Amino acid sequence: MALFDNKDRTNIEELGEFGLINYLTKNIKxxxxxTIKGVGDDAAVLDFEGKRTLISTDLLLEGIHFDxxxxxxxxxxxxxxxxxxxxxxxxxxxASQVTVSIGISSKFPLDAVEELYEGIYxxxxxxxxxxxxxxxxxxxQGLVISVTSIGYADEKxxxxxxxxxxxxxxxxxGDLGGAYVGLQLLERxxxxxxxxxxxxxxxxxxxxxxxRQLKPEARRDIIDLLKEINVKPTSMIDISDGxxxxxxxxxxxxxxxxxxxxxxxxxxxxxxxxxREFNLDPTVCALSGGEDYELLFTVKQADYDQIKFxxxxxxxxxxxxxxxxxxxxxxxxxxHPLTAQxxxxxxxxx
Amino acid sequence: MALFDNKDRTNIEELGEFGLINYLTKNIKxxxxxTIKGVGDDAAVLDFEGKRTLISTDLLLEGIHFDxxxxxxxxxxxxxxxxxxxxxxxxxxxASQVTVSIGISSKFPLDAVEELYEGIYxxxxxxxxxxxxxxxxxxxQGLVISVTSIGYADEKxxxxxxxxxxxxxxxxxGDLGGAYVGLQLLERxxxxxxxxxxxxxxxxxxxxxxxRQLKPEARRDIIDLLKEINVKPTSMIDISDGxxxxxxxxxxxxxxxxxxxxxxxxxxxxxxxxxREFNLDPTVCALSGGEDYELLFTVKQADYDQIKFxxxxxxxxxxxxxxxxxxxxxxxxxxHPLTAQxxxxxxxxx
Numbered sequence: 260m261a262l263f264d265n266k267d268r269t270n271i272e273e274l275g276e277f278g279l280i281n282y283l284t285k286n287i288k289x290x291x292x293x294t295i296k297g298v299g300d301d302a303a304v305l306d307f308e309g310k311r312t313l314i315s316t317d318l319l320l321e322g323i324h325f326d327x328x329x330x331x332x333x334x335x336x337x338x339x340x341x342x343x344x345x346x347x348x349x350x351x352x353x354a355s356q357v358t359v360s361i362g363i364s365s366k367f368p369l370d371a372v373e374e375l376y377e378g379i380y381x382x383x384x385x386x387x388x389x390x391x392x393x394x395x396x397x398x399x400q401g402l403v404i405s406v407t408s409i410g411y412a413d414e415k416x417x418x419x420x421x422x423x424x425x426x427x428x429x430x431x432x433g434d435l436g437g438a439y440v441g442l443q444l445l446e447r448x449x450x451x452x453x454x455x456x457x458x459x460x461x462x463x464x465x466x467x468x469x470x471r472q473l474k475p476e477a478r479r480d481i482i483d484l485l486k487e488i489n490v491k492p493t494s495m496i497d498i499s500d501g502x503x504x505x506x507x508x509x510x511x512x513x514x515x516x517x518x519x520x521x522x523x524x525x526x527x528x529x530x531x532x533x534x535r536e537f538n539l540d541p542t543v544c545a546l547s548g549g550e551d552y553e554l555l556f557t558v559k560q561a562d563y564d565q566i567k568f569x570x571x572x573x574x575x576x577x578x579x580x581x582x583x584x585x586x587x588x589x590x591x592x593x594x595h596p597l598t599a600q601x602x603x604x605x606x607x608x609x
Numbered sequence: 610m611a612l613f614d615n616k617d618r619t620n621i622e623e624l625g626e627f628g629l630i631n632y633l634t635k636n637i638k639x640x641x642x643x644t645i646k647g648v649g650d651d652a653a654v655l656d657f658e659g660k661r662t663l664i665s666t667d668l669l670l671e672g673i674h675f676d677x678x679x680x681x682x683x684x685x686x687x688x689x690x691x692x693x694x695x696x697x698x699x700x701x702x703x704a705s706q707v708t709v710s711i712g713i714s715s716k717f718p719l720d721a722v723e724e725l726y727e728g729i730y731x732x733x734x735x736x737x738x739x740x741x742x743x744x745x746x747x748x749x750q751g752l753v754i755s756v757t758s759i760g761y762a763d764e765k766x767x768x769x770x771x772x773x774x775x776x777x778x779x780x781x782x783g784d785l786g787g788a789y790v791g792l793q794l795l796e797r798x799x800x801x802x803x804x805x806x807x808x809x810x811x812x813x814x815x816x817x818x819x820x821r822q823l824k825p826e827a828r829r830d831i832i833d834l835l836k837e838i839n840v841k842p843t844s845m846i847d848i849s850d851g852x853x854x855x856x857x858x859x860x861x862x863x864x865x866x867x868x869x870x871x872x873x874x875x876x877x878x879x880x881x882x883x884x885r886e887f888n889l890d891p892t893v894c895a896l897s898g899g900e901d902y903e904l905l906f907t908v909k910q911a912d913y914d915q916i917k918f919x920x921x922x923x924x925x926x927x928x929x930x931x932x933x934x935x936x937x938x939x940x941x942x943x944x945h946p947l948t949a950q951x952x953x954x955x956x957x958x959x
Contacts, residue, residue, distance in 0.1 A: 295661060299862070300770050301699035301847055302665035302760070309659045311645060315652035316742055316757055318710040322749045349651035360668040360755055392666055399672045400750030405710055407666055407757040410652070420650050497651055512649070 271372065271397075272365040280395050282369070283376050287390055291355045293411065294389045303391035305356060305409065311417055313354075313410040315346035321401035328452075329445045329460075332371055334473040336378025339404045342499070344386055345477035345552045347410035349497035351418035354410040354479070356391045357383065361405075362398030386479060416491065418556070423494040423513035427557040429576040430492075430566060432481045434525040435502055436541055439548025440533045441465070441472030447537075467529050475552040481571065482554075488565045492556035503546040504599035505555045507585055513557075516583040519576040519597060522590045546587075547599070621722065621747075622715040630745050632719070633726050637740055641705045643761065644739045653741035655706060655759065661767055663704075663760040665696035671751035678802075679795045679810075682721055684823040686728025689754045692849070694736055695827035695902045697760035699847035701768035704760040704829070706741045707733065711755075712748030736829060766841065768906070773844040773863035777907040779926040780842075780916060782831045784875040785852055786891055789898025790883045791815070791822030797887075817879050825902040831921065832904075838915045842906035853896040854949035855905045857935055863907075866933035869926040869947060872940050896937075897949070 271279055284298045296304040305312075319325060319339050327335075340357060347354040359379055363372060383390050388408070396403075448460040462469055477497075485492065494513055496505045502524065510517050524545050534541040545551075557578055558566060566572055576588075585597040621629055634648045646654040655662075669675060669689050677685075690707060697704040709729055713722060733740050738758070746753075798810040812819055827847075835842065844863055846855045852874065860867050874895050884891040895901075907928055908916060916922055926938075935947040 295767075296769065301696035301845075302663040302702070302758075304700065304767055305662040305664060306659075306764075307657060307662060309656075312655040312657060312662055312759075313652040314655060314706070314708060314742060314757070314759060316708045316710055316744055316755070318712055318744045318746050318753065318755055320712045320746055320748050320750070320753065323712070323747055346651035350654065352652070356664070358664060358666045358757060360666055362668055362670045362673070362753070392664060394666055394668045396668050396670055397673055398670050400670070403668065403670065403712070403753055403755075405666070405668055405753075405755035407664070407708060408652075409662075409664060414656075417645075417654055419646065495651075 269369040270365065271363065271367055271369060274369065276395055279372070283372065283395070286380070289389045290387065291389045293355050294391055297389055297391040298393070303356065303358065305391070307411045310411040311414055313347050313350050313352040313412060314407065315343055316405065316407040317343050319404040321403070326449070327402065328449050330473060332374040333378035333381070336375040337382045337474055339406050340379055340382035340386070341475050341477045341552060343406040343408040344388065344479070345497040345499070347408050348477055348479050348482045349495050349554060350410070350412065351416050351482060351492065351495060352410040352412035354386060354388050354408055356389045356409040358392040358407045359390060359404070360394040360396070362396045362403035364399070365397050386477065418492050418495045420494050420496050420509050421512035423509050423515050423557040423578045425515060425578055425580055426560055427493050427578040428560060428563060428566070428574050429506070429517055429519065429557055429578060430572050430574050431498070431502070431525065431553055431555050432478050432571055433551070433553040434527045434530065435498065435551050435553060436534065436544035436548050437468045437471035437527055437530040438475060438550035439544045440530050440537070440539070441468035441470070443537050443539070444469060444533060445472060465529065465533065467527060468533055472550065475550065477552055478554045484569065490558055490562045490565050492558055495554060495556035498551045498553045498555055499549055501547040501549040501599065502555065503597050506597060507599050509555065509557065510585050513578070514581050516579040516581050517576055517585050518579060518588055519586065520588050523573060523575040525573040619719040620715065621713065621717055621719060624719065626745055629722070633722065633745070636730070639739045640737065641739045643705050644741055647739055647741040648743070653706065653708065655741070657761045660761040661764055663697050663700050663702045663762060664757065665693055666755065666757040667693050669754040671753070676799070677752070678799050680823060682724040683728035683731070686725040687732045687824055689756050690729055690732035690736070691825050691827045691902060693756040693758040694738065694829070695847040695849070697758050698827055698829050698832045699845050699904060700760070700762065701766050701832060701842065701845060702760040702762035704736060704738050704758050706739045706759040708742040708757045709740060709754070710744040710746070712746045712753035714749070715747050736827065768842050768845040770844050770846050770859050771862035773859050773865050773907040773928045775865060775928055775930055776910055777843050777928040778910060778913060778916070778924050779856070779867055779869065779905070779907055779928060780922050780924050781848070781852065781875065781903055781905050782828050782921055783901070783903040784877045784880065785848065785901050785903060786884065786894035786898050787818045787821035787877055787880040788825060788900035789894045790880050790887070790889070791818035791820070793887050793889070794819060794883060795822060815879065815883065817877060818883055822900065825900065827902055828904045834919065840908055840912045840915050842908055845904060845906035848901045848903045848905055849899055851897040851899040851949065852905065853947050856947060857949050859905065859907065860935050863928070864931050866929040866931050867926055867935050868929060868938055869936065870938050873923060873925040875923040
């Protein structure tokens with residue numbers, strides 16, 4: 260699990276900033292019609308021909324958002340892009356460009372930076388977006404990654420968080436809680452490794468949830484699917500902080516309440532089993548775990564027939580009048596107010 | 610010079626992430642017609658009605674780009690925005706929106722974050738741009754600020770780095786080297802303070818160069834002026850790394866050479882005197898100091914009459930054929946190849 264050995268390698272300080280930028284950007288291929296000019300001037304130049312332009316940005320910090328002890332750099336680069344594209348899809352838009360800024364120790368070996376960018380380029384390639392700019396800086400304090408993504412949509416297609424109406428169906432893509440349970444597994448293996456570096460990490464058979472944590476995929480396919488079946492969500496958000504937190508965002512912004520059914524929350528069997536191994540409630544992992552990067556959205560009841568047999572979409576509840584509040588209906592039929600424990604890096608640990 | 614005392618203050622951890630976001634964004638006023646939706650959804654939504662969209666991004670890290678020992682947070686917030694807008698103006702564009710992401714210790718007092726944002730909002734207000742998004746994260750490793758700016762321009766107005774032609778005049782706005790000399794002054798006072806905290810910093814009469822370092826202004830006025838006098842630069846770049854480095858960028862991208870005249874490089878008398886006090890060559894401060902955020906641009910000789918009497922624009926040389934190379938003609942008439950010592954955070958110190 261040790262990331263860096265002591266082999267002789269080219270360090271970044273030997274290249275300098277412009278050398279590093281040239282090195283990292285020499286293989287960029289621009290494929291988007293809307294990209295007029297990418298890396299290499301004071302600003303990127305884009306042309307969206309009158310469509311709505313969508314902008315989203317995320318900051319990833321070592322020790323907060325990722326742990327290099329168990330995060331392969333290629334995966335990290337891939338995830339940094341996905342996390343951002345996810346926000347553009349959550350507006351029902353098409354992602355088209357990203358900028359990537361990194362702060363990195365000058366002692367970092369060049370092939371490590373290259374690995375990071377391999378993941379970045381792979382994500383750009385897989386999701387058909389152009390890398391059009393960024394900033395590269397020396398960092399004294401660990402790895403910093405800041406990504407801004409740019410996308411577009413027709414005015415009529417943009418979906419906000421505030422459009423949910425009473426009676427709308429609450430839907431979610433994929434399954435939830437896996438990224439959080441995967442993280443527990445990686446943290447456990449790290450502790451074991453730190454106690455005894457001779458013990459190899461035991462992640463056998465856990466690929467799915469480990470991958471949910473390390474290499475999430477933004478759900479562009481769901482956006483495509485919804486377009487294909489002619490369903491425009493009334494509201495949408497991506498699940499980065501946990502299902503509960505995101506539902507509360509939609510209800511607050513839409514000024515509505517909701518009923519969420521615990522038994523409907525989609526869980527992968529591996530998430531369920533592994534949560535149990537850790538004495539965690541799988542439902543809580545889905546509600547509060549976060550980092551699933553699935554889409555939460557509401558659709559009109561009239562769209563029920565279009566949605567109901569879609570393998571990768573689950574109806575988990577419905578929107579109510581605001582006075583009814585946001586409720587979780589448990590498997591045993593009890594009703595509890597929905598609260599966001601959420602992942603919250605700032606809050607004091609209780 | 611101590612930034613934080615131990616008075617009882619609200620810390621960020623008491624607010625939590627969403628509390629902090631609400632707190633920081635509650636006073637945002639959107640004024641740009643192109644801003645359809647700002648903070649508060651997965652992405653900002655912009656509408657540029659067919660104009661070229663310009664995107665630029667910068668990452669500022671504590672200990673690399675700023676030192677909180679002598680940087681007031683309000684100034685830091687202001688500068689973080691200016692640094693970015695400068696890139697949009699350097700494309701001959703109009704800046705219209707910014708996103709701001711910060712990574713900050715949860716032990717940071719709330720009124721310190723507020724000060725930082727006061728500077729951010731002041732800059733947005735002065736330069737007529739909307740703050741439309743961002744990300745707020747806990748940081749274990751000092752303050753991190755990532756800004757992305759968005760602007761627009763008509764297709765015919767965009768100015769790249771690669772358009773300089775033989776015979777074009779090399780021009781620069783304002784005066785150079787002040788930010789670097791101001792930094793030397795601040796660093797000296799910091800050392801004196803660290804040795805003896807009872808000695809007050811002696812910056813009297815040095816306001817101009819201290820302000821050049823701590824509170825630069827992006828040159829939107831120059832862009833406006835050039836439009837007013839109907840001069841479109843053939844190439845342009847902003848001076849962040851030092852005059853020499855930026856000239857070399859323009860010459861490289863345009864595949865041209867140049868002659869730069871040392872005696873023409875605009876220096877403020879205070880920059881000159883203070884550089885001398887530090888036994889620094891004022892010309893070297895201008896060539897390699899950086900952070901002046903002035904504009905370097907080339908114009909056709911035909912535009913000479915329009916440019917020559919403009920107080921805040923200086924003609925410092927001209928563009929030549931590429932084979933002639935990039936040369937500095939010294940005051941004594943000697944010719945030296947122009948080299949970029951530049952500010953380079955990655956390079957090993959010699």
